[in-house]
Amino acid sequence: MSGINYLFPEYEVKRDYDRCIACRVCERQCANEVHHFDDKRGKMVSDDTKCVCCQRCVSLCPTRALKIVKTDNTFKTNANWRENMITNIYRQADTGGVLLASMGTPKEYPVYFDKMLINASQVTNPSIDPLREPMETRVFLGSKETKIIRDSDGRIVPHLNQHIELSTPIMFSAMSYGSISYNAHRALAMAAEELGTFYNTGEGGLHEDFYKYGKNTIVQVASGRFGVKPEYLEAGAALEIKMGQGAKPGIGGHLPGAKIVGDVSRTRMIPEGSDAISPAPHHDIYSIEDLRQLIFALKEATDYKKPVIVKVAAVHNIAAIASGIARSGADIISIDGFRGGTGAAPAAIRDNVGIPMELALASVDKRLRDEGIRNNVSLVVGGSIRSSADIVKAIALGADAVYIATSALIALGCHLCRTCHLGRCNWGIATQRPDLVKRLNPNIGKERLVNLINAWTNEIKEIMGGMGINSIEALKGNRAMLRGIGLNEKELEILGIKHAGE
Numbered sequence: 001m002s003g004i005n006y007l008f009p010e011y012e013v014k015r016d017y018d019r020c021i022a023c024r025v026c027e028r029q030c031a032n033e034v035h036h037f038d039d040k041r042g043k044m045v046s047d048d049t050k051c052v053c054c055q056r057c058v059s060l061c062p063t064r065a066l067k068i069v070k071t072d073n074t075f076k077t078n079a080n081w082r083e084n085m086i087t088n089i090y091r092q093a094d095t096g097g098v099l100l101a102s103m104g105t106p107k108e109y110p111v112y113f114d115k116m117l118i119n120a121s122q123v124t125n126p127s128i129d130p131l132r133e134p135m136e137t138r139v140f141l142g143s144k145e146t147k148i149i150r151d152s153d154g155r156i157v158p159h160l161n162q163h164i165e166l167s168t169p170i171m172f173s174a175m176s177y178g179s180i181s182y183n184a185h186r187a188l189a190m191a192a193e194e195l196g197t198f199y200n201t202g203e204g205g206l207h208e209d210f211y212k213y214g215k216n217t218i219v220q221v222a223s224g225r226f227g228v229k230p231e232y233l234e235a236g237a238a239l240e241i242k243m244g245q246g247a248k249p250g251i252g253g254h255l256p257g258a259k260i261v262g263d264v265s266r267t268r269m270i271p272e273g274s275d276a277i278s279p280a281p282h283h284d285i286y287s288i289e290d291l292r293q294l295i296f297a298l299k300e301a302t303d304y305k306k307p308v309i310v311k312v313a314a315v316h317n318i319a320a321i322a323s324g325i326a327r328s329g330a331d332i333i334s335i336d337g338f339r340g341g342t343g344a345a346p347a348a349i350r351d352n353v354g355i356p357m358e359l360a361l362a363s364v365d366k367r368l369r370d371e372g373i374r375n376n377v378s379l380v381v382g383g384s385i386r387s388s389a390d391i392v393k394a395i396a397l398g399a400d401a402v403y404i405a406t407s408a409l410i411a412l413g414c415h416l417c418r419t420c421h422l423g424r425c426n427w428g429i430a431t432q433r434p435d436l437v438k439r440l441n442p443n444i445g446k447e448r449l450v451n452l453i454n455a456w457t458n459e460i461k462e463i464m465g466g467m468g469i470n471s472i473e474a475l476k477g478n479r480a481m482l483r484g485i486g487l488n489e490k491e492l493e494i495l496g497i498k499h500a501g502e
C-alpha cells in the first residue's frame with residue numbers, strides 16, 4: 001500500500017549451480033511459482049518471497065542441488081518485540097485482514113508428554129515379551145453396561161451397548177473432503193479398513209465413492225450440517241457431533257468458495273463457488289439438554305445401532321463440560337487439545353486459545369471417576385499425538401484411544417509448511433487442484449499409513465510388555481506407570497502423577 005515492502009522473505013532458496021542441470025523439475029513441482037528459467041541469464045532463478053518451505057522441490061531435484069534455508073536477515077534483537085510480532089503487524093497494516101494459519105500452533109508451549117516418563121518392570125515384577133506372549137491392543141469404544149441383565153432362568157445375558165471395535169487404540173481424526181484431497185481421503189479410508197480401525201469424514205460429508213468403507217468410517221455432524229442426510233448417517237459405523245476443534249475452539253469453520261468445486265460441492269450439498277461457513281455454535285444447542293436432544297435424534301435416525309461421539313475442544317472448564325456430556329447419552333467423548341491441526345484458522349485463535357490435551361484428559365478422567373460415571377463413556381484424545389510413546393502416556397492418563405491427523409498427513413508426505421489454507425499443497429494433500437491432487441498416489445499413501453500404525457502398535461506392545469502390562473485395558477488410567485520430570489506441584493497434581501524419584 002505504501003509502496004515499501006516491509007517484509008523480507010522468511011526462507012531463501014539456495015541453488016548449487018555446480019549441481020543444477022536446469023532440468024526444470026523444481027519449476028514444474030512448485031505450485032507457488034518460485035522457480036523459473038531465466039532465458040537472458042541462461043540459468044534457473046528463484047523468487048524467494050513466494051517460498052513456503054514445503055520441501056517439494058528439494059525432495060524431487062534429481063541432483064540434490066537445492067536447499068531451503070531460514071533467512072539470516074534479522075531485526076535488531078528485542079526480547080519483547082520478537083520478529084514474528086513485528087512482521088504480523090506489517091502484514092495486517094497492509095491488508096487489514098485476519099491472519100490465517102494452518103496446522104497446529106508452532107509456538108513453544110510446554111508439551112507435557114515430553115515431561116513424563118514411563119515405568120518398566122525390574123526384578124520384582126516380570127516384564128512380558130510381546131513376541132512370545134499375547135498382547136491385547138483391541139479396544140471397544142462406547143458406554144459400558146452398568147447393570148447385569150439375567151434371563152428368566154437367572155443366566156447372565158451378554159450385552160454390549162452400541163460400540164465400535166478397534167484393532168489398535170489409534171484412529172484417524174476428522175479431516176473433511178474439501179480441506180484435504182480426494183486421494184488423501186481415499187488413502188485414509190483404505191488404511192482404516194486394512195488396519196481394522198476408523199477414519200473420520202470431518203464436516204464435509206462423505207464422497208459417494210467412500211460409502212463402501214462405511215464400516216470403518218465415523219461420520220461427523222457439525223454446525224454447518226454439510227452433507228448430512230439419512231444415507232450418510234446410515235453409512236457410518238459411528239456418528240460424531242463436532243462441538244469444537246482444538247485448533248480453533250469457540251469459532252466456526254470457513255472453506256472458501258474457490259475450493260467448493262465439483263465433487264466437493266456435491267458431497268457437501270452446497271452450490272459450487274459458495275463459501276462453506278460452519279457457524280461457531282450449533283444453532284440448536286445452547287445447553288447439555290439441547291445436546292442430549294441431538295444425540296438422541298441421531299440415535300433415533302439410526303435405530304439405536306451406532307454409538308455417538310461428542311467432540312469438544314480442550315478448554316478451561318473441560319472437566320465440567322465432559323461431566324455434562326457423559327450424562328447426556330453420548331457414548332464417546334473426544335477431547336481435542338490446543339496443539340491440534342487445522343486446514344485454516346485465525347492464527348490469533350490457534351496460537352492462544354485452549355489448553356493442552358494432557359492436562360484436559362487427566363482432569364476429565366479424574367472428574368468422571370470421582371463422579372462414578374467414567375464407564376458411561378469412552379475417552380478419545382487428540383491434538384498432536386506424535387509417537388507411540390505419546391499414545392502410551394495418553395492411555396495411562398485415562399484415554400481409551402487416540403485420534404491422529406497431523407502425523408497421518410506427515411506419513412502421506414506433508415512437510416508441515418503450514419499453508420494448507422492457500423490450497424496449493426505441493427504434496428497433493430490439502431488441495432483440490434487436480435494437477436496437485438494426482439501427486440498423491442492413494443495406494444502408496446495407504447501403505448505408508450498402514451506401516452506407520454503397525455509400527456506404532458508394535459512399539460506400544462513393546463512398551464506395555466516392558467511395564468509388565470498385557471492389554472490396553474490394564475494400561476488405561478494407570479497413572480502409577482507415569483512419572484513427571486521437571487514439573488511443578490500443581491502440574492503433577494492435575495496430571496495425577498508423582499515426580500520421578502518418588
Ligand code: SF4
Nearest residue numbers: 020021023024026061
Ligand atoms: S530440479 Fe534441481 S537440477 Fe533441476 S532445475 Fe531445479 S535445481 Fe536444477
Ligand code: SF4
Nearest residue numbers: 030051052054055057
Ligand atoms: S514452496 Fe516448496 S516447492 Fe516451492 S520453492 Fe519453496 S520449498 Fe520448493
Ligand code: SF4
Nearest residue numbers: 414415417418420425
Ligand atoms: S498438508 Fe500440504 S499444505 Fe498443509 S502443511 Fe502439509 S505440506 Fe503444507
